[in-house]
Amino acid sequence: MGIFSFAKDIGDKIFNRDDEKHQANVETNASANTTPEASEPSAQSVANLLLKRIQQQNLDIKELKVKYNGSTDTAEISGKASTQADREKAIIAIGNVQHVAKVIDNIEIEHDAPESTMYTVKSGDTLSKISAEVYGSANEYMKIFEANKPMLSDPNKIYPGQVLRIPKP
Structure with missing residues (x-):
């Protein structure tokens, strides 16, 4: 368990914060007198995308939960991993995503092993x-x-x- 830092401007783009389509939405919202932030993905939708990314890794983690804070670009994960390797793969799977600067790890490990x-x-x-x-x-x-x-x-x-x-x- 711990906090891991990542380069938030580097990594896989799994949500559309920086693409042309997002920029068009910002401009459309601005002309409609709404705030540009309205087109930002919600923290819950980002958390769902991060959860899906971990699930795609086929890791053995029970009760997996992911939270995301967009103002700090921090993801928090919790659950019960079968192995240390599964825990670490979950951390890097969501840490190597653009706009994730930190991962707070609250995953318990069933079979202890060296990190x-x-x-x-x-x-x-x-x-x-x-x-x-x-x-x-x-x-x-x-x-x-x-x-x-x-x-x-x-x-x-x-x-x-x-x-x-x-x-x-």
Whole structure:
């Protein structure tokens, strides 16, 4: 349990706060004498999208709940995870979303295990480079890839600012 920080301007776009359609809605609302904030997605709709994103990871987390605070760009998750890996995958699944700056983790773990290290990808990083740095061998990059599936679909597709879980050697 804890608080994890993420780069809120980087990550998957799962709701339309920055796209052209959203901007058109803001302009339409402004001309209709309504406030632009009215077109912002509600905290509940964002929480529902984040919940769906975790569910798509096929993790074993019972009683999963997600809350979102749009004024602080903070997501809060709770539930009972079967494993430490499921807990960590849930955290990075919603933390690596644009407009999520923090994840407050209140997930309990049924089977205790050592926590992975959270690593923020830097420009020029590859899974092989990270593996060499962490494990002493570039050939261990598949450990990192497997630890971040299904969020990662290709070991060559990581981006600066993305947070990855690095399992203990």
